[in-house]
Amino acid sequence: MVNENRRIQSVERALSLLEALAQAGGAARLADLAVRLELDKGTTHGLLNTMAAMGYVARHGTLYALGLRLRDVAQPLADADARLRAAFGPALRALAERSGETCYLAVPCGTRDYLYIDALEGSGSLRVASPRGRREGLTTSAIGRVFLAHEPALVRSLRRAGLLPGGLETALVQIAGQGYALDLQEAEPGLHCLAMPLRQQGRVVAALGLAGPAQRLREAALHRLARNAMRDFFDIVKI
Structure with a gap:
């Protein structure tokens, strides 16, 4: 039987980062995102870089922003x-x-x-x-x-x-x-x-x-x- 209560932590964190970016107006600094989600900077950086490589996040200097691929999805x-x-x-x-x-x-x-x-x-x-x-x-x-x-x-x-x-x-x-x-x-x-x-x-x-x-x-x-x-x-x- 499938366990409907099972949750994948890395997926939850990645999606929470996207939601946090949206709530911040579309862009935010890594440090602010880490504090908001109560994650260490290393974990936050890794998640953001992974999503950036896939087009779901874009980096503009010190800011991370929602990526254009989200619009297509x-x-x-x-x-x-x-x-x-x-x-x-x-x-x-x-x-x-x-x-x-x-x-x-x-x-x-x-x-x-x-x-x-x-x-x-x-x-x-x-x-x-x-x-x-x-x-x-x-x-x-x-x-x-x-x-x-x-x-x-x-x-x-x-x-x-x-x-x-x-x-x-x-x-x-x-x-x-x-x-x-x-x-x-x-x-x-x-x-x-x-x-x-x-x-x-x-x-x-x-x-x-x-x-x-x-x-x-x-x-x-x-x-x-x-x-x-x-x-x-x-x-x-x-x-």
Whole structure:
């Protein structure tokens, strides 16, 4: 049996260096990267030089920067995101217009997280800022639970890693049955959220969600909004 919890340290360190470079604005000094990742300079230098030889990192004087090869590797992902935004953009806009709240489109990101790839900010005086480009954990919100409710492999992976909260699997059965998930101030005090699955060829590939102040988005209103959206948006996308 494959051990899904086994992690290769050198791979984790190399990818963490790329993430650190991105968070630093695309370039940073070796010493700063070593401190940030709590690595010795020799290890950091070796990892950076290896990635530089492959084009994933570039060196400019005392700075190490993200390499152009990353753009080539990421292009298929960018194209896939663009296709999803084109396919589900009408539903995103329709939900934003109907609710007046911040609405967003998200996709799974690995076996632990999901990523917001599009968002429209609400029109109210109290509104949630656009989360576009941000990652969040699968177990922490309505969006993540929608993905878990429709992808057993993700649930198994979290269970084997000991990361599945108690009682969540029962909630996932309910979410799969009713067709949407709610987050009532669980992820953040004062915030209510709604999420619905988006399918292509029968498979859940993305999720549509909204978030707003709990004082304005009452639980009963969220249930009503979800049921109406699933009915009325059926001709826009296969929800």
